[in-house]
Structure formats: C-alpha cells, structure tokens
Amino acid sequence: xxxxxxxxxxxxxxRLAAVLVQDADVTLAGIAIRGPAIFAxxxxxxxxxxxxxxxxxxxxxxxxxxxxxxxxxxxxCDVIVDCGPSGTARSRAAAYRAHSVRRVFxxxxxxxxxxxxxxxxxxxxxxxxxxxxxxxxxxxxxxxVLAAVGAEAVRRLDAxxxxxxxxxDKAGKGITNxxxxxxGPTHHAHxxxxxxxxxxxxxxxxxxxxxxxxVIRAQLRLADGFRxxxxxxxxxxxxxxxxxxxxxxxxxxxxxAATDRRxxxxxxxxxxPIAHPEADELDLWxxxxxxxxxxxxxxxxxxxxxxxxxxxxxxxRTNVLLGIPEQSGRQGMVHR
Amino acid sequence: xxxxxxxADHVLLRLVQLWPHAPAVGSAVVLGPAAGACGPxxxxxVDAIRVGGSWTFTGGGAKAAVxxxxxxxxxxxxxxxxxxxxxPLALHARDGMETVPERAGADTAALCEFMRDRGLGDDWPQxxxxxxxxxHPEGTACALLAFTEAVCPARLVTAPVAESKQ
Numbered sequence: 181x182x183x184x185x186x187x188x189x190x191x192x193x194x195r196l197a198a199v200l201v202q203d204a205d206v207t208l209a210g211i212a213i214r215g216p217a218i219f220a221x222x223x224x225x226x227x228x229x230x231x232x233x234x235x236x237x238x239x240x241x242x243x244x245x246x247x248x249x250x251x252x253x254x255x256x257c258d259v260i261v262d263c264g265p266s267g268t269a270r271s272r273a274a275a276y277r278a279h280s281v282r283r284v285f286x287x288x289x290x291x292x293x294x295x296x297x298x299x300x301x302x303x304x305x306x307x308x309x310x311x312x313x314x315x316x317x318x319x320x321x322x323x324x325v326l327a328a329v330g331a332e333a334v335r336r337l338d339a340x341x342x343x344x345x346x347x348x349d350k351a352g353k354g355i356t357n358x359x360x361x362x363x364g365p366t367h368h369a370h371x372x373x374x375x376x377x378x379x380x381x382x383x384x385x386x387x388x389x390x391x392x393x394x395v396i397r398a399q400l401r402l403a404d405g406f407r408x409x410x411x412x413x414x415x416x417x418x419x420x421x422x423x424x425x426x427x428x429x430x431x432x433x434x435x436x437a438a439t440d441r442r443x444x445x446x447x448x449x450x451x452x453p454i455a456h457p458e459a460d461e462l463d464l465w466x467x468x469x470x471x472x473x474x475x476x477x478x479x480x481x482x483x484x485x486x487x488x489x490x491x492x493x494x495x496x497r498t499n500v501l502l503g504i505p506e507q508s509g510r511q512g513m514v515h516r
Numbered sequence: 517x518x519x520x521x522x523x524a525d526h527v528l529l530r531l532v533q534l535w536p537h538a539p540a541v542g543s544a545v546v547l548g549p550a551a552g553a554c555g556p557x558x559x560x561x562v563d564a565i566r567v568g569g570s571w572t573f574t575g576g577g578a579k580a581a582v583x584x585x586x587x588x589x590x591x592x593x594x595x596x597x598x599x600x601x602x603x604p605l606a607l608h609a610r611d612g613m614e615t616v617p618e619r620a621g622a623d624t625a626a627l628c629e630f631m632r633d634r635g636l637g638d639d640w641p642q643x644x645x646x647x648x649x650x651x652h653p654e655g656t657a658c659a660l661l662a663f664t665e666a667v668c669p670a671r672l673v674t675a676p677v678a679e680s681k682q
Contacts, residue, residue, distance in 0.1 A: 194633065218626055221617045222633030242617075349629035351622075357563035391625075392556075433556035433590070443632050 183209040184482060185257035185281075187231060187250075187272065191347045191471045192286050193263035194219040195445065197226065199475060203501055206482060209257035212250050216242030218349060229253040254279035259485060261478065262286060269294055273311075284481055287316030287474055290367065300480030301327035302375040304491035307484035314478055317470040318343070318394055319368045321449050322383075323375065325398060325466065328418040329411045331376040336401040341366065341385035341394060344470055348391045348443070360387040392432040393446070396466040397454075408462050415451055419504050420476055422448045432467050445472035447502050476502055520552060520584055525573055526668040527595055530643060531659070532576035534610045535601075540657075542580040542599025544573065549590050554638060554664050561588050577602075591628040591638075593665075594646075598658045601651070613643045613661075621646035627662055639666035 184206045186197050193211065200208040212231040213220055215238040220228055227247050230236045239246055247253075254260065254275065259282040262269045266288030273294060276283045285294045295311035298304075302323055306312060315323055318341050326334060345354025362385045369381035402411060416423045424430070430452065436444045446469035454463040476498050483494035499506070524546045532540070548568060551557035560566075568584030580599065620630035621644075631640050642663075649657040 216617075216619060218620055218630050219633045221620060222630050242619075349625055351625035431556060431558070437556050437638075442635065 182206045182259060182482065182485065183257045185209045185212065185229075185253050185260040186263060187212045187260060188263035188265075189213045189217040189219040189228075190263065190265075191349065192474065193261075194223075195443065195472060195475055196261060196263060196478060198442065199479060199502065201226075203479070205497070210247060210253045212253055213239070213244075215239065216244055220244050250275065251279070254281055257281055259284060259482065261482070262289075276311075282485060283311040284478070285311070285313045286478070287314050287319065289313050297371055297374050298481055299323045299327065299375055300477050300484060300491055300495055302331065304480075304484055304494075307481045308487050312481060314474060314481065315371060316368070317468060317473050318383075318385075318396060319371050320474050320477055321394075321396060321466050321468045322368060322372055322398065324418065324420055324449050325400070325415065325451070325464070326372070326376055326379065328415050328421055329400065329402075329462075330406075330414065331379055333403050333406040333411060333414075334376075334379050334400050335403045336380040337372075337382070338399045339368065339381075339383045340397045341368065341383060342396070343385055343387045343394050344391050345387045345389050346391060347471060354387070354389050356389055358389070362386060390432070392436045394468050394470045395432060396468070398462075398464045398466055400462040400464070402460045402462070404460075407459055411462055412453060419499050419506055420448055421451055423451050423453075426452060430465075430467070435467060436469065439469075441503070443471070445469060445475070447472055447476050447504055449473060476504065520546075520548060520568060521571060521582075523593070523665065523668060524582055524584065524595070525575065527593075527643065527661070527663055528573045528578070528580060528582070528597070529575040530612065530667070531595075531597060531661070532578040534613050534643075540578050540580075540599035540601050542578065542597060544580045544582045544595055544597045546582060546584045547594040547596075548584055548586045549593065550586060550588055551590065552586065554592055555590055557590050561586060563588065589624060591624045592662045594624070595661045595663070596658065597649075597661070598656055600656055613645055615645045615648055624662065639664050641666045641669065643667060 184200055186193050189211050197208060197211050200206055210227040210229045212229045214231045214235045224244055228244055229248050229250055229252060230239055230246050231250050260276055261284045262272060263286045269285050269289045270291055295309060295313050296306050297315060298306045298312045299315055322339055366383045366385045368383040372381050415421050439446050450467040452465040454465060479498045480494045483489050528544060550561060566586040568586055570583045573580045573582050620626050644662040646660040646662055649659040651657050
C-alpha cells in the first residue's frame with residue numbers, strides 16, 4: 181500500500197489528508213506542519229511531524245504532539261504531496277530528493293524544475309514521473325472543460341477569471357470594497373499550453389472580495405466540424421462537471437452553502453452556458469470551489485503512480501471515494 | 517420582541533446563569549451577520565454597518581443595555597458583554613461554554629473554520645468564549661463570545677427585515 185505524506189495542513193493539505201484517511205488504497209504516513217495550524221488544533225489525533233527545526237518548539241508550546249521530524253516522515257513514506265505556501269516548494273525539493281521519495285507539488289508552483297504539469301485526463305502518462313506539479317484551481321477548471329469537450333475540438337479558449345481575494349479560513353487578506361485588476365495575461369494560459377499545445381489560449385483575471393469560490397467566463401471557439409451542442413453534451417457526460425441552466429442569477433454563496441460535504445467541498449465544476457449556443461462557439465460561466473476542486477485530480481495522480489493503473493479506472497475510483505456521482509453531469513442537477 | 521432580541525436575550529440569560537456568582541449590571545454589543553442569520557445574505561450591508569435595535573435585558577439577576585449592529589459577514593454572531601460583577605470570583609468557562617484556542621479566536625474566519633475542521637459544521641450549539649473575562653482594576657469585566665442560531669434550537673430565527681430597517 182502506498183504511504184503518502186502531506187506537507188502543510190492549510191486549505192489544501194487538510195482536505196487531502198481528510199480524503200487519504202478514507203482511501204483504502206493508500207496510507208496517510210503523516211502531515212508535516214510548521215506551526216499550530218488551526219486544523220492541527222482541531223484534529224490533534226492525526227500523525228503530525230515538525231516541518232522544520234523551529235516548528236518543534238512552536239508545536240510543543242501549542243500542545244500538539246509530534247511523531248518526529250520531516251526527515252522521519254520522509255523515511256516513512258513513498259510519496260509526498262507538498263501543499264505548502266505557493267512558491268516555496270523549491271526550498272524543500274532537495275530534502276525530498278535526498279530521501280528518494282516521489283514528489284507531487286500542489287498548484288501554485290511555477291518552477292519547471294519541480295517537474296512537468298499534469299492533469300489526469302489531459303496527460304496522464306506524465307503522472308508516473310518522479311516529480312510532478314498539479315494544476316492550480318482555475319487551471320484545473322479550464323483543463324476539465326477542455327478534457328471533457330476534447331482538446332481536438334477546441335480551436336481557441338479565452339477566459340476571464342474572477343478570483344476570491346482570500347480563503348474561507350482567513351480574514352486578513354484582500355481589499356474590502358473593490359476589485360484588483362491583474363494588468364497582464366495570467367499564468368493559466370501558459371500552464372494549459374503545456375498540456376494542450378494545439379489550442380490558442382488567453383487568460384486574464386481580477387480579484388474580488390469574496391470567499392465563496394472563483395468564477396470564470398470561458399469562451400470557446402470550436403474547431404471545424406465540431407458543434408456547440410456536441411460540446412455541451414460532452415460536458416454533461418463528465419461526472420466532475422455539473423452543467424446547469426438557470427433562469428435566475430446564481431449565487432456562489434448559496435451554491436457553496438447548499439453543498440453538504442465537509443467544509444462544503446465542491447469537487448464538481450459548475451458550468452452554466454450563458455446563451456443559446458452559436459453553432460461553433462460556447463460561452464460559459466464556470467463556478468468552482470477554489471479550495472476543493474483540485475482534490476480529485478490530486479488523488480488521481482497518486483493512483484497513476486502505478487503505470488499499471490488505467491487513467492479512466494483511476495478517475496472512477498477517485499470519484500467513488502469522493503462521492504462524485506457517475507451521472508453528476510446531468511443538466512440541471514445541483515450538487516449534493 | 518423581535519427574533520434577534522429573543523436570540524440575544526437567550527444568550528445573555530445563558531451567560532449569566534453560567535456565572536451564577538456574577539449577576540451584574542452591564543452592557544452588551546451584539547454583532548449580527550449581514551442577513552440577520554448565519555449563511556448567505558441576499559442583500560447587504562456592503563462596506564457598511566447597519567444599526568439594529570437596542571433594549572434593556574433583565575434576567576438571572578443581571579441587567580444590561582443591549583445594542584445590535586449588523587455587519588458584512590455571514591459566519592456567526594458575536595456578543596461583547598461588559599459588566600460589573602457583584603462578586604469578583606473567577607470567571608472561567610463553565611459547562612455549556614467553551615473557550616477556543618487563541619489562534620482560532622483571532623477572527624471569525626479562523627473560528628468558523630476551526631469548528632468546521634472539528635466536523636461541527638456551521639451550526640454549533642455551544643457558546644464559544646473567544647476571550648475569558650478578566651476582572652479589571654476598576655471592577656469591570658468583559659467577555660467576548662461567538663454563537664450561531666443553533667444556540668437556541670427551539671426558536672426559529674427569521675431574517676429580520678424589519679430589524680434591519682431600523
């Protein structure tokens with residue numbers, strides 16, 4: 181059984197740890213943390229390790245018992261999923277290599293030296309590499325759309341991303357009344373181009389004071405011979421996509437509150453076609469849970485470390501584990 | 517009586533009953549969620565604080581002037597209770613009240629996430645003490661608590677449209 185370690189007990193790390201303790205195919209080897217994370221205070225029963233030397237005293241002071249150091253954890257695992265703060269993983273990569281553990285870096289890591297980007301439906305063959313990077317939340321959402329429609333069916337994708345300014349567990353970030361407009365193209369198009377080089381991509385973004393999930397306007401120009409209805413049918417058939425037609429404004433806050441999973445986790449991407457589709461283009465709203473949407477693909481990648489596992493089977497088993505219904509893609513269905 | 521007043525009075529009564537040696541004269545500020553109930557708010561306030569009702573609470577031997585404000589958050593209610601205890605005994609948390617770790621009590625985002633992390637969801641019946649009341653030299657004490665409508669499950673708390681227009 182694969183022993184999986186998690187670094188970080190923040191928004192992503194704690195969700196991944198909670199999923200792994202339920203997965204019969206893996207063992208949670210431990211969670212490395214730097215300090216008394218709120219999740220660690222809430223769940224002192226889980227196996228924690230000190231992520232660095234300073235963490236030991238911080239955790240002892242907070243009364244969180246540790247099983248050992250990061251080195252101890254790396255000796256006890258087969259793969260580590262690094263869910264640390266964005267842009268910080270390079271400092272830890274050397275320690276992981278020294279222990280010869282497989283490395284999976286969560287979205288937000290930009291350095292190509294940490295490994296290729298991977299999505300379980302677009303390039304699953306990459307997943308068995310010794311070190312890989314997962315896509316960020318918004319990139320995962322766009323990747324799911326492209327994978328479901330079929331990259332060969334899309335000539336161009338333009339996306340305008342409206343990001344949450346902060347996560348559910350933080351009060352100290354983000355402007356209070358206004359949006360912050362990102363001045364240039366964002367990394368999402370660049371990242372996707374590594375996976376779907378034949379699609380022209382452009383992404384821009386702004387940040388708004390909310391925590392209920394990101395929203396994307398995605399405009400797809402389809403390739404010759406492909407029709408919008410076909411693309412919509414393919415979106416509807418994907419379990420990790422929930423295609424909705426709404427006659428009233430859809431509140432992302434209500435969408436989040438209505439999901440009765442732990443932390444209101446929405447693994448499924450909500451897709452709302454904006455208007456009656458033109459013959460060869462799609463105009464879509466995408467609503468995603470920025471804190472949970474990357475979990476399915478992260479778990480897929482752990483399964484795909486075994487070259488004998490077929491991508492479709494890996495995804496199916498992950499869907500079962502996370503409670504994503506097979507028919508989630510039916511039009512008009514609301515998440516449960 | 518409005519539903520917000522019933523909720524606030526219920527919490528204040530539980531509070532004074534939990535500290536039986538400290539019936540007091542005091543004042544309370546109640547910070548309510550935007551919709552007047554926890555959860556998504558279909559309408560503001562946005563970047564503003566709405567002034568709600570005020571009244572005098574009496575119960576359990578205590579008397580307190582209460583003022584309600586509604587702010588732009590949807591997570592929980594806060595109550596700040598400042599009082600002069602009759603008897604300066606230790607004012608620690610008792611059964612029915614829980615003191616949260618300092619880090620989890622830094623703000624309502626951390627607090628509500630702490631409760632979700634524990635698997636308790638968004639509707640918890642406990643009174644959560646963010647800061648245990650210290651007795652100040654001049655003889656006053658101040659307690660800061662958080663709660664949801666589930667603190668009094670027998671009562672229905674409806675969105676106080678009338679309240680918000682006061």
